[in-house]
Amino acid sequence: MTNSQTRATTWHEIVLATLKDNDVKLIVYVPDRVFTPLIKALHADKFFTTFAATREEEALGIISGAWMGGLRGAVLMQTSGFGTIPNALASLVVPCQIPALIFVSERGTLGEFNLGQALVYKTMRPVLNSLAVENVTITRQDELAFTVDRSIKQAVATQAPVTFILSPLLTGGKVFEG
Amino acid sequence: MSAKATGVIGAHNAKVMNRFDLTKRLVAQLKDEAVIGGIGNANFDLWASGQRAQNFYMLGSMGLAIPIALGVAIAQPKRHVIALEGEGSVLMQLGCLATVAERAPQNLTIVIWDNGIYQITGGQPSATAAAADLVAIARGAGIANSAWAADEPDFDRLAASALKGEGPSLIAARIDNKPAVATTDRDPVQIRERFMRGLGVRNQGSGLNNQ
Numbered sequence: 461m462t463n464s465q466t467r468a469t470t471w472h473e474i475v476l477a478t479l480k481d482n483d484v485k486l487i488v489y490v491p492d493r494v495f496t497p498l499i500k501a502l503h504a505d506k507f508f509t510t511f512a513a514t515r516e517e518e519a520l521g522i523i524s525g526a527w528m529g530g531l532r533g534a535v536l537m538q539t540s541g542f543g544t545i546p547n548a549l550a551s552l553v554v555p556c557q558i559p560a561l562i563f564v565s566e567r568g569t570l571g572e573f574n575l576g577q578a579l580v581y582k583t584m585r586p587v588l589n590s591l592a593v594e595n596v597t598i599t600r601q602d603e604l605a606f607t608v609d610r611s612i613k614q615a616v617a618t619q620a621p622v623t624f625i626l627s628p629l630l631t632g633g634k635v636f637e638g
Numbered sequence: 639m640s641a642k643a644t645g646v647i648g649a650h651n652a653k654v655m656n657r658f659d660l661t662k663r664l665v666a667q668l669k670d671e672a673v674i675g676g677i678g679n680a681n682f683d684l685w686a687s688g689q690r691a692q693n694f695y696m697l698g699s700m701g702l703a704i705p706i707a708l709g710v711a712i713a714q715p716k717r718h719v720i721a722l723e724g725e726g727s728v729l730m731q732l733g734c735l736a737t738v739a740e741r742a743p744q745n746l747t748i749v750i751w752d753n754g755i756y757q758i759t760g761g762q763p764s765a766t767a768a769a770a771d772l773v774a775i776a777r778g779a780g781i782a783n784s785a786w787a788a789d790e791p792d793f794d795r796l797a798a799s800a801l802k803g804e805g806p807s808l809i810a811a812r813i814d815n816k817p818a819v820a821t822t823d824r825d826p827v828q829i830r831e832r833f834m835r836g837l838g839v840r841n842q843g844s845g846l847n848n849q
Contacts, residue, residue, distance in 0.1 A: 486712060509712065511741060513705070514733025521702035521734075525674070525709025528694065528830060529717075530839040533709070551698020552706075555826040 471601055471630050472498035475563070478608045479534060480507055482616075484561060486526045486533030488512070488519040490541050494565040494631050499536065516541040517548040524558045532616070534561035539568050543580045546587050549621070554591055559615035562623040566597070570628040573636035584625070594622040599629035649752075649771050652812045653789040657751045658683045658819050660811055661722070663790065664749065664797050665690070671801065672710050672837060675822075676703035676723035678758040680751055682818030684722055691836025695822045695829050701731030704738065704748055711743040714837060718745045718801055725752040725766045725810075732775060738806050739780025747800040748781070748808040753815050761815065776808045784808035 468474040475498055479487070487502050487510040489495070502510040513519035516537045523533030537545075542564055553560045567574070568581020588595040596611055598604055608624060615622040628634075661683045665673075673693045675681025680703070681695040694710075696703055707721035728735075728750055738746060754767030766772060776784040783800075787793035787809055800807040823829075834840050 486709075511737075513737055515731070517699070517702065518705045518731060518734050518737065521699065521705030522709040522712075522737075524702075525706035525711075526713040527709070528706075528834050528839065529672075529710040529713025529837055530834075531709075531713035548699050548702060552696070552702060555698070556830040557827055558830070 468605070470497070471604060471626070472501060474601065474604045475608060476501050476505065478605050478612070480505075482532070482609065482612045484532040484534050484612065485509060486523060486531050487536065488522050488533060489536035490514075490516050490519060490538070492536065492538035492541075492565045493634050494538070494567075494626075495536050495563075516544045520545055520548045520553060520560060520562075523560055524552055524556070527558055527560070532561075534563060536563045536565075538565045538577075539584060540577050540580045542584050542587075546591075549587075549591055549593060553621050554593065557619040558621065559619055560621040561612060561615060562621060564623060564625050565631065566625050566627050567634065570633060571635055588623055594620060595625060596622070597625040597627055599627040601630060604630065649773065649786050649810070649812065651788065652786040654812045654814050655787070655790060655793070656816060657753075657813045658686060658816070660751075660787075660790070660793055660813070661687045663794055664720070667794070667797055667801060668692075671718040671720055672707070672714070672833075673720045673722060674703045674707040674710070676700075676721065676727045678724060678727075679818040680722040680724050680727070681822055682820055685822040686818065686820035691832055693836075694833040697822070697824055697826055697829070701727045701734075703727065704731065704734045707746060707748070708734070708738055708741065708743065710837070711746040712741070715743070715745055717837070718747065718803055719743075720747045720749060722749050722751070724757070725750055725754070725772055726756045726764050728772055729765055729770070732779070735776050735779035735781060742806060744803050744805050746806040747797075748776070748806070749797075750808065750810040751813045752810055753813045755815060757815055757817070773808065773810045776810075781806055781808050785810070787811045
């Protein structure tokens with residue numbers, strides 16, 4: 461564990477520090493309420509180039525190009541956005557063996573109020589598993605740095621994408637506010 | 639069906655040219671530029687024009703040539719990057735034009751081959767055959783340096799200007815419905831690996847990446 465990881469005290473500080481420790485410099489996201497503190501911190505840190513794409517598959521295309529050009533990148537999205545990317549996974553990322561780092565804010569479970577999110581949630585792991593895309597669900601902050609750090613290293617070493625599903629147990633999730 | 643939209647952009651005045659001819663004209667101007675060939679005929683004719691190590695040939699992920707090119711352009715700001723796309727692919731992912739305008743990479747050029755049909759699937763009409771004007775859309779998205787190529791010499795001139803690196807820029811060309819002259823070999827890993835070596839990302843001879 462590095463200095464920057466041990467100084468981090470919240471889930472989003474740990475994710476940011478672990479990305480930095482692994483030289484992941486390009487962050488392309490489609491906005492998500494739960495990821496807002498992470499996205500704000502990434503924008504504020506000049507180590508990262510951080511911007512929004514208009515669609516999740518576009519974000520995957522951008523970081524795929526960046527990786528082929530020698531720059532590591534990650535995409536951030538919410539669960540419903542995952543529904544837009546199976547074609548980009550199956551016809552670009554997986555067959556080209558691109559170590560895309562995909563962070564998904566998990567919606568659709570543990571108190572979901574939106575049926576649409578709940579249904580996409582049910583498709584996410586079956587899609588990832590049928591494509592043999594590594595996916596890890598993170599529920600505990602004490603396992604976060606180790607899981608993300610080791611999984612990024614494995615993705616790069618084995619030239620394979622990885623999906624980090626950040627559970628509401630870790631992030632607090634999003635609750636109905638009336 | 640309405641006539642093709644007219645207006646200040648002038649798509650209606652552009653000559654109908656040939657994709658393979660224009661691809662060869664573009665490639666003849668290149669040195670170490672990266673080229674992303676969009677799915678289908680755009681990358682088939684790129685393949686037929688000569689297999690440069692700096693070319694990436696898409697075999698799926700329709701619509702992602704421009705996003706992939708944007709990623710390469712961000713990763714390698716000193717290298718010019720060109721995306722070649724058919725109009726059907728661009729119509730599928732119009733939002734990326736706004737993203738390109740927002741990022742405004744100096745080293746990115748987008749080339750659109752517009753024949754008004756989904757040629758590879760049987761020639762069904764695309765929206766540009768009726769009214770949509772992709773140069774007007776690109777300008778509206780914020781890519782001010784967007785133009786229709788009036789004829790072959792104009793295409794050569796626009797490409798030479800774009801490659802000077804004051805982009806992002808977009809060149810659209812009306813093309814005929816002739817099929818591509820060859821078909822790209824379908825080996826995604828080999829294509830990706832050769833492209834990375836062509837971009838100087840890999841250590842020659844090393845089995846694993848040096849990233």
